[in-house]
Amino acid sequence: MSMSRASRSRERLVVVGGDAAGMSAASQARRLKGPDELEIVAFERGHFTSYSACGIPYWVGGDVTDRDQLIARSPEEHRGRGMDLRMRTEVTELDVEGGRVRSRDLESGAEEWTSYDKLVLATGAHPMRPQLPGIDAPGVHGVQTLDDGQALLDTLARTAGRRAVVIGAGYIGVEMAEALINRGYEVTVVNRGQEPMSTLDPDMGRLVHEAMEGLGITMVNDAEVTKILTGGDGRVRAVATEDVEYPADLVVLGIGVRPETALAEAAGLPLGDHRGLLTDLAMRVRGHENIWAGGDCVEVLDLVSGRERHIALGTHANKHGQVIGANVGGGYATFPGVVGTAVSKVCDLEIARTGLREKDARRAGLRFEKVTIESTSRAGYYPGADPMTVKMLAERRTGRLLGVQIVGREGAAKRVDIAAVALTACMTVEQMTALDLGYAPPFSPVWDPILVAARKAVVAVRAGSAP
Template identity: 85%
Template sequence: MSIERLVVIGGDAAGMSAASQARRLKGPEELEIVAFERGHFTSYSACGIPYWVGGDVGARDDLVARTPEEHRARGIDLRLRTEVVEIDVAGRRVRAREVESGAESWTSYDKLVVATGARPIRPDMPGADAAGVHGVQTLDDGQALLDSLARARGERAVVVGAGYIGVEMAEALINRGYQVTVVNRGSEPMSTLDPDMGRLVHRAMEGLGITMVNDAEVTEVRTGEDGRVRSVRTADAEYPADVVVLGIGVSPETGLARAAGLPVGVHGGLLTDLAMRVRGPLADGRVWAGGDCVEVLDLVSGRERHIALGTHANKHGQVIGANVGGGYATFPGVVGTAVSKVCDLEIARTGLREKDARRAGLQFESVTIESTSRAGYYPGASPMTVKMIAERGTGRLLGVQIVGREGAAKRVDVAAVALTARMTVEEMTALDLGYAPPFSPVWDPVLVAARKAAAKVRGGTR
């Protein structure tokens, strides 16, 4: 039996999960594995970067789940600081360049995994690349930001964008003693929520002393003579800044794959089948892709989406590794669950927002309820707001958003499972959720929302 070679492009969650899983199923006598990573690190938690920057996580290495040495000890030929610059699909080979020396060489493959991740969107404006302007997508990015913070010794930070990364970075910078201004294009922070729920986050951020500037777009980053950032301008105002963090989202890093002719979708991510194999004749069933560089199927809307999230990347890697290793696994899709926090305010969503539902052509009913995290009489009970969206007519659950203190974030998992199972809100009213006074009111907030949504779908008021 000849030895096959698996080449992996990208050494973080999706790529190295795939490599590790494939290695678990096939030993070096069956499968050679070569992995290229252009940065210094492998298998780290990019989602942990805000907490490292903010000081909750002490050391960079804490974020590393598996070091290059550990991967190598498992028989993976890992080439760090080596960037793949070309995929030759027809020739089944990749061209890689050592970052330091510039030396290039071709490596052939029998199977290829594209796990090139995503890159922070940099606004197209003067000064966007100035010193002191940082994305926080990779561990290298995080290190550069921390170095910059140490060098700048400033007091004022501007965060551009108020999505998950923007909000988490605002908290991180507050924790480091900065005066933080968040400049946000939308009408409220957390545009992954409907604006009425985003408003709750807005209030909480102001309560933390964060200055929120909504409905504003950054037009220029102004620099001093040293080339470092000095301020951020919008159409209406100018905000002094010793450091700027870009939190306006990421886009799939698919330049390499596009150049090779592999298919990408409307969001710029690679398109795969359910086994995470890249679609189309060119890929020839030999190319897999996963993590932040692919689009995934949204099971609620039936459309493709791009979601950069470590938990999906890990699942993709597992699925790819199982298939490459001769097993069988699929990634059926997502329902769009995301959780976050600003200090003790927990923020969660799953499924469709009102505007997603509209875009998907769905008619819906929407309800919002106030409840508490524990029985009202139990010490520490805190308010929780649940918004629930259900399809008109069928009553099928379409989405849930929750904002509150303890227990708000992970409560959304109930809705995530219900969405996966395509439950109606009426069915949800009977869910047998855990109840005890320290953990929930006798009607869990999700059940309260489901009852109200079910009544609205029925046109009644029960």
């Protein structure tokens, strides 16, 4: 058993989880307090630290050729900064009352308790694995960690067949479908939704559907997987819905992720409706003075709807870590919330969204107007001008911007950042029409597509608010 809190001359910070949020918190705390003031012990059950999980589909697809390109800081680099980083070590129990954690070395099986003065939970999320027959068969892969990505690549290397089925069509599902196409696989995506990318409204998701089919991906929508079929060798051989079987030498789960909060729940820490940990603005777990949490295991405040959401993104995780590290290290910082901005791509089709979808706005009790416009990424006469579709939601009567979705070619996705800033500032669509955005023919039309949508939304709001 490790030394008790009372017998130590310096504070001990224990971090559970060695990726973005956990090691960002540890690094920021170390900048503020040296090893003589703060001891840092971090536990990571995998083989890697501080890596880009968002880059895994591009590594699998071959756009990123070396796994180490995705690693921002190795275990050795963290240890060189005075951290006791214990790899391949899983925390199995939290004793909140006693201020300690139980860990198990995954190589030797040895267990021990480690006491803490301050605790950071950065346990991440895990891929959803529906309780279906055959779901745990060899050849079925979730993709969330670098270890998951390596396991998938190992399977690709030893699988003779070239048929892949992706279950689910969210960000991971769509990106993995493209990665497998790039690897020369015949890919079928089985999606329970009306269209791919449920983070978009179905009318915008339809544009993604068309682009995926243009890549040679077979899209199967409104379909529920009922079981994974296996062959005589126990490996996956097909994915079955109620009436169809889709042959598969490989299956990738792209259904989404859930917060990894089993430890926290067992310890009695507060969870939200999405099973994520609940924190205050300083990322401190509610009701617990010396416990913080960040990254994919927490829920965050949606600044547009005013509700808690679970959004698994590396951008948020790194910000959470910076906030936690500042507070643990004796400084002060807060994380006010998010507006739900995300971008992705299918081949050269760029996909972006921020704020609320139609169903989100209705769920929040908001009445709204919606508009959709077609524009181009550059002045129409300039070479390379590509079409772009922008959908905008604005609150009825007030005209407050509620959400934006964009689907287009080069130059489309990052335009969503304009809308993200407008949402954060609680701007109305009328105020947006006066934004002084950069213009030159190689970059945009005279009226940027975002401003064209805002102008149309102003007209819709005025018409909808008329007696």
